[in-house]
Amino acid sequence: MKHHIKLRKPLMKQLKKSNVKGTIVQSQPLWVRIFHWGFTASLTIVILSGLQLHKPASFLALNFSKVLTAHIVFGWFSLGFLAIRIADSFIRRDDSLIPKIQDLRHFPQLMSYCFFLRSSPPPARKYNSGQLLIYFSWFVLFLLSSFLGLVSYWQGEHLIWVWRLIGGFQVLRWTKFITTIYFLATIPIHIYLSLTEDISRLQAMVTGYERKSPPNNR
Amino acid sequence: MLSRRDFLKLVVKGAILGNFYQLISPPLAEAVAAGEVKKLPVVMIETGTCTGDSISLDNIWTPTFSDILTNILDWRYDWTMNQVQGEAAYRILQDTYENMPNEYILIVQGSMIQRDAGHYNHVAYENGKLITGIELVRRIGLKAKYVVAIGSCATYGGPVSGYPNPTQSTGVQNILPERRVINVSGCPAHPDWIMGTLLHLALYGEPELEKFGRPKLFYGETVHNRCPRRKDYDQGIFATEIGQKECLFRVGCKGPVTYADCPIRRWNDRFNWPIGCNTPCIGCTEPGYPDLMSPFTAHLPDIPFPGGTKVNTDAIGLGVLGLTSIAITGHITTSLFKGRIQKNLLKTSVKAQHRPALKKVKTFHQYWPKKS
Ligand code: HEM
Ligand code: SF4
Ligand code: SF4
Numbered sequence: 001m002k003h004h005i006k007l008r009k010p011l012m013k014q015l016k017k018s019n020v021k022g023t024i025v026q027s028q029p030l031w032v033r034i035f036h037w038g039f040t041a042s043l044t045i046v047i048l049s050g051l052q053l054h055k056p057a058s059f060l061a062l063n064f065s066k067v068l069t070a071h072i073v074f075g076w077f078s079l080g081f082l083a084i085r086i087a088d089s090f091i092r093r094d095d096s097l098i099p100k101i102q103d104l105r106h107f108p109q110l111m112s113y114c115f116f117l118r119s120s121p122p123p124a125r126k127y128n129s130g131q132l133l134i135y136f137s138w139f140v141l142f143l144l145s146s147f148l149g150l151v152s153y154w155q156g157e158h159l160i161w162v163w164r165l166i167g168g169f170q171v172l173r174w175t176k177f178i179t180t181i182y183f184l185a186t187i188p189i190h191i192y193l194s195l196t197e198d199i200s201r202l203q204a205m206v207t208g209y210e211r212k213s214p215p216n217n218r
Numbered sequence: 219m220l221s222r223r224d225f226l227k228l229v230v231k232g233a234i235l236g237n238f239y240q241l242i243s244p245p246l247a248e249a250v251a252a253g254e255v256k257k258l259p260v261v262m263i264e265t266g267t268c269t270g271d272s273i274s275l276d277n278i279w280t281p282t283f284s285d286i287l288t289n290i291l292d293w294r295y296d297w298t299m300n301q302v303q304g305e306a307a308y309r310i311l312q313d314t315y316e317n318m319p320n321e322y323i324l325i326v327q328g329s330m331i332q333r334d335a336g337h338y339n340h341v342a343y344e345n346g347k348l349i350t351g352i353e354l355v356r357r358i359g360l361k362a363k364y365v366v367a368i369g370s371c372a373t374y375g376g377p378v379s380g381y382p383n384p385t386q387s388t389g390v391q392n393i394l395p396e397r398r399v400i401n402v403s404g405c406p407a408h409p410d411w412i413m414g415t416l417l418h419l420a421l422y423g424e425p426e427l428e429k430f431g432r433p434k435l436f437y438g439e440t441v442h443n444r445c446p447r448r449k450d451y452d453q454g455i456f457a458t459e460i461g462q463k464e465c466l467f468r469v470g471c472k473g474p475v476t477y478a479d480c481p482i483r484r485w486n487d488r489f490n491w492p493i494g495c496n497t498p499c500i501g502c503t504e505p506g507y508p509d510l511m512s513p514f515t516a517h518l519p520d521i522p523f524p525g526g527t528k529v530n531t532d533a534i535g536l537g538v539l540g541l542t543s544i545a546i547t548g549h550i551t552t553s554l555f556k557g558r559i560q561k562n563l564l565k566t567s568v569k570a571q572h573r574p575a576l577k578k579v580k581t582f583h584q585y586w587p588k589k590s
């Protein structure tokens with residue numbers, strides 16, 4: 001969010017000393033960064049332990065009840081971090097993660113950029129339409145998987161209607177597995193794009209500040 | 219007479235000791251003799267079935283099936299057990315239907331074959347007309363006191379309704395929505411499950427049913443929760459081949475998703491059961507069996523594709539991940555080749571050649587490089 005910021009004096013000094021080109025703007029508030037890295041760490045554990053629950057690797061010989069406990073505990077952690085992000089977006093009235101028609105309109109251009117038919121990406125709000133769609137789908141699928149996880153945790157004691165709706169325990173497990181595959185397929189894309197498109201935005205995910213090249217310098 | 223609570227206790231005790239009927243039949247026979255309970259008339263219709271449940275039912279050890287038939291239930295019509303045939307046998311069914319409405323129990327064995335109005339499954343010949351399975355089950359079922367579906371096919375469609383289900387088969391409940399069908403699933407259903415349910419009906423009426431219409435007293439808990447190898451599972455000790463003595467989860471055991479009391483009741487007069495002889499549970503009591511449970515050696519079902527091929531879930535997962543890696547690698551290569559990565563990195567990270575001093579512009583927090 002590019003709002004008023006007060007740079008601390010030492011930082012100002014440093015900036016003056018170094019050769020910064022462009023504008024320093026704050027793009028990732030603290031809570032977003034806490035959410036991002038907390039969520040990343042927890043979700044990594046959730047996904048890895050989920051895969052272990054799916055097909056135990058015998059050579060690891062992990063204690064299975066502990067794997068399940070880790071999966072559930074870190075599932076709750078991820079949910080907690082997500083709750084932080086949602087609360088934060090309400091407080092800041094931030095809609096940067098909600099895809100809008102205006103974003104989707106740029107999607108074909110973005111694709112042609114990805115396939116090297118254009119030399120520069122189309123203009124975007126905070127995130128480009130591709131990233132936005134991935135983030136948004138993660139939220140939806142993460143909530144879906146967490147919910148299904150809760151349903152399977154209760155083993156038919158509660159939320160029976162979900163079983164009936166989707167056709168039983170096996171379908172439930174299957175759905176969770178497929179969403180995990182989706183995560184595993186899209187996370188590398190996300191990481192790849194973050195590392196190669198605009199490295200200063202990765203920096204912003206750590207420090208909060210992003211350097212925007214001055215418009216006349218493009 | 220035996221109280222319902224004692225009966226429920228016997229169900230578990232009998233399962234563990236293996237003498238369910240020995241425990242249960244003397245008080246029952248007494249009750250019948252004393253006129254406290256009426257012998258319940260039972261008719262069985264077989265539709266799309268292999269008759270496996272009749273064979274399973276036949277495997278009751280002590281007392282034998284015939285003891286039960288003579289002392290406790292009034293077994294009236296059943297193709298496998300009939301002592302008459304043809305017209306004479308069918309007349310018994312019609313008599314029961316006409317003279318004992320809301321008194322008899324209808325047992326259905328086999329799936330409901332719906333394709334072409336059910337004409338792939340004829341079960342009777344009446345006034346020169348062939349009667350389909352669906353038609354007879356509906357007719358007899360609407361007037362029955364209880365409708366009991368036994369076996370996977372009658373309960374949820376079972377193997378007969380397996381992919382791609384050419385006969386459009388389904389379970390009894392789907393063609394008899396007006397009635398509550400008591401589902402005694404299993405492929406085949408355990409004799410104790412069938413007879414226990416019938417006895418409960420005779421003595422105390424409808425048993426408590428669980429989410430998929432099965433009596434809770436037999437299907438209340440997963441196989442996994444009572445499995446003797448559960449300690450292996452909890453510690454992560456897994457068999458890597460069928461035939462090994464550890465938990466069979468890795469080789470496709472469906473115990474965690476299957477509700478049945480096999481671990482305590484076991485099979486063939488409690489002699490053994492699948493996991494006891496080192497093969498995985500195949501989830502025969504669950505809706506969606508066998509499609510959702512096969513391959514029996516894999517954890518998740520294969521995914522059917524149009525055209526009749528099925529693809530393994532793990533293979534799909536690996537395929538998707540493989541495609542992603544190929545796509546990313548390809549993109550990296552092209553980007554490097556075209557210089558896009560270099561350009562982006564330079565644009566977003568490289569410092570200027572000469573040191574510009576910062577100048578405050580407009581607002582106090584924006585800094586622009588000074589032209590030097
Ligand atoms: C360690 C590898 C990762 C790196 C380097 C990374 C980097 C980044 C960067 C740079 C951004 C900002 C993107 C932009 O401004 O254009 C971002 C945003 C985001 N990342 Fe990651 N990420 C990683 C892993 C993950 C994982 C595993 C997830 C979880 C599925 C995830 C979920 C998200 C979400 C939801 C956002 C949007 C954040 C927001 O605005 O609230 N990231 N990531
Ligand atoms: S063998 Fe099957 S039912 Fe038994 S503990 Fe292992 S997974 Fe569960
Ligand atoms: S162990 Fe599993 S497959 Fe075997 S009879 Fe019991 S529920 Fe069916």
